[in-house]
Amino acid sequence: xxxxxxxxxxxxxxxxxxxxxxxxxxxxxxxxxxxxxxxxxxxxxxxxxxxxxxxxxxxxxxxxxxxxxxxxxxxxxxxxxxxxxxxxxxxxxxxxxxxxxxxxxxxxxxxxxxxxxxxxxxxxxxxxxxxxxxxxxxxxxxxxxxxxxxxxxxxxxxxxxxxxxxxxxxxxxxxxxxxxxxxxxxxxxxxxxxxxxxxxxxxxxxxxxxxxxxxxxxxxxxxxxxxxxxxxxxxxxxxxxxxxxxxxxxxxxxxxxxxxxxxxxxxxxx
Amino acid sequence: xxxxxxxxxxxxxxxxxxxxxxxxxxxxxxxxxxxxxxxxxxxxxxxxxxxxxxxxxxxxxxxxxxxxxxxxxxxxxxxxxxxxxxxxxxxxxxxxxxxxxxxxxxxxxxxxxxxxxxxxxxxxxxxxxxxxxxxxxxxxxxxxxxxxxxxxxxxxxxxxxxxxxxxxxxxxxxxxxxxxxxxxxxxxxxxxxxxxxxxxxxxxxxxxxxxxxxxxxxxxxxxxxxxxxxxxxxxxxxxxxxxxxxxxxxxxxxxxxxxxxxxxxxxxxxxxxxxxxxxxxxxxxxxxxxxxxx
Numbered sequence: 001x002x003x004x005x006x007x008x009x010x011x012x013x014x015x016x017x018x019x020x021x022x023x024x025x026x027x028x029x030x031x032x033x034x035x036x037x038x039x040x041x042x043x044x045x046x047x048x049x050x051x052x053x054x055x056x057x058x059x060x061x062x063x064x065x066x067x068x069x070x071x072x073x074x075x076x077x078x079x080x081x082x083x084x085x086x087x088x089x090x091x092x093x094x095x096x097x098x099x100x101x102x103x104x105x106x107x108x109x110x111x112x113x114x115x116x117x118x119x120x121x122x123x124x125x126x127x128x129x130x131x132x133x134x135x136x137x138x139x140x141x142x143x144x145x146x147x148x149x150x151x152x153x154x155x156x157x158x159x160x161x162x163x164x165x166x167x168x169x170x171x172x173x174x175x176x177x178x179x180x181x182x183x184x185x186x187x188x189x190x191x192x193x194x195x196x197x198x199x200x201x202x203x204x205x206x207x208x209x210x211x212x213x214x215x216x217x218x219x220x221x222x223x224x225x226x227x228x229x230x231x232x233x234x235x236x237x238x239x240x241x242x243x244x245x246x247x248x249x250x251x252x253x254x255x256x257x258x259x260x261x262x263x264x265x266x267x268x269x270x
Numbered sequence: 271x272x273x274x275x276x277x278x279x280x281x282x283x284x285x286x287x288x289x290x291x292x293x294x295x296x297x298x299x300x301x302x303x304x305x306x307x308x309x310x311x312x313x314x315x316x317x318x319x320x321x322x323x324x325x326x327x328x329x330x331x332x333x334x335x336x337x338x339x340x341x342x343x344x345x346x347x348x349x350x351x352x353x354x355x356x357x358x359x360x361x362x363x364x365x366x367x368x369x370x371x372x373x374x375x376x377x378x379x380x381x382x383x384x385x386x387x388x389x390x391x392x393x394x395x396x397x398x399x400x401x402x403x404x405x406x407x408x409x410x411x412x413x414x415x416x417x418x419x420x421x422x423x424x425x426x427x428x429x430x431x432x433x434x435x436x437x438x439x440x441x442x443x444x445x446x447x448x449x450x451x452x453x454x455x456x457x458x459x460x461x462x463x464x465x466x467x468x469x470x471x472x473x474x475x476x477x478x479x480x481x482x483x484x485x486x487x488x489x490x491x492x493x494x495x496x497x498x499x500x501x502x503x504x505x506x507x508x509x510x511x512x513x514x515x516x517x518x519x520x521x522x523x524x525x526x527x528x529x530x531x532x533x534x535x536x537x538x539x540x541x542x543x544x545x546x547x548x549x550x551x552x553x554x555x556x557x558x559x560x561x562x563x564x
Binding site for chain 2: 093118119121125127128130131135137139158
């Protein structure tokens with residue numbers, strides 16, 4: 001079943017990019033937070049953006065997800081009807097609709113992506129209600145099946161996420177994003193702030209979901225292990241520029257740029 | 271001794287003009303919250319400063335004013351506001367729902383059907399239905415503008431998840447004219463169906479929050495719900511102890527410290543009218559009883 005879905009996505013339009021960035025840049029006065037980034041992301045592909053803090057990773061992610069307006073360049077996205085649209089030309093209503101249906105955004109801090117005071121079920125159901133679901137029973141069933149998929153005990157469906165542990169919150173945030181079956185998920189340091197064993201479980205879960213659903217994802221991380229486990233391709237950033245890009249194994253095992261070599265060699269042996 | 275002289279209905283004409291413009295805009299966009307430059311009124315916020323400003327702006331010399339507080343004409347708040355306008359505008363006041371042309375209300379809609387030409391003015395504490403779900407005003411305004419009301423159902427979902435039914439009993443969110451979601455002020459949800467297709471003009475004033483909104487006559491007002499948990503009205507399952515009415519919204523009155531209670535109509539005018547027509551309830555001071563105690 002998972003394979004057929006993936007195959008469909010691949011056969012459908014995988015030769016066409018899902019999202020393209022062209023000459024993307026953002027400046028704050030004299031400070032160039034991000035400059036001249038161009039790439040294409042294909043359906044079902046996971047791209048990791050790595051680099052040290054301050055290298056422009058998060059700015060780039062916000063540009064790509066249309067939360068920031070670029071100072072230069074443009075981002076285009078292939079809508080569900082197959083038409084490539086410039087994100088800057090979308091109306092606010094369309095952009096927000098895209099954001100809660102066809103896209104997901106996983107924040108580093110789950111408190112930013114969840115409503116901490118309402119129950120887990122309502123957190124997952126919110127996107128469904130936003131697209132017009134009006135049947136309590138069906139919303140609840142869908143929410144509970146998603147909790148199961150992200151390995152949260154369905155007995156806790158009525159508990160607020162503030163009673164959850166960090167790892168559970170992050171998994172709940174993922175469920176909340178995936179419930180509308182988005183085609184593209186943005187993740188900003190999804191495993192930041194979690195301890196190592198929880199990180200491993202979360203990564204395992206994300207890897208399964210991504211391949212099952214045929215999701216495309218852009219993952220920002222400073223953790224090269226996360227990039228290696230999740231992504232097909234890696235972009236290395238430094239000082240707002242992309243300095244190296246390629247297949248994950250290739251970049252991490254055989255880095256060309258001196259900075260990437262430094263980055264790869266500075267991982268502490270466990 | 272010289273009493274201070276007020277302009278007709280207390281507010282100066284420029285202020286009234288400003289409020290009337292807000293009211294006209296509110297009527298033109300049913301359910302939309304129009305910001306207005308709310309004034310300080312000679313009463314504390316929360317006592318109906320918004321409703322009083324709206325009433326002051328629409329009151330004419332021929333109007334007959336009725337003021338109710340939780341359905342009652344004779345509570346402190348209702349009497350003070352009625353006296354306030356009797357003094358500053360010199361308009362006729364009444365307690366009769368049918369005779370009144372302007373009815374200012376705190377948290378109830380009269381039981382009897384309103385007729386064309388009447389204006390119902392609500393006092394509103396918090397006009398924003400999304401307030402407790404989304405604290406940012408910039409964000410809630412955007413949500414109204416784009417018609418993103420999924421969040422409102424999150425609240426109803428939470429109710430069902432916790433209590434097994436939609437437990438919101440007052441300030442029950444409604445959709446006006448199939449567009450804006452509106453907080454009907456803290457009226458019991460029993461009153462929600464009366465707002466739909468009402469012959470009278472309904473105006474809502476929030477003084478502290480500086481918002482005015484409106485439902486023009488004969489506008490659709492639909493209470494939000496789920497397909498499998500439809501909107502229901504709620505009233506205590508008892509007849510009124512004074513007039514025997516079985517269809518009115520009831521107040522519960524505790525009568526001693528042993529758990530005795532009685533239920534009476536919250537709308538005092540409705541109850542008194544029925545009593546004068548000869549309807550009796552279980553606790554009525556019936557004429558023969560009075561004679562017996564004699």
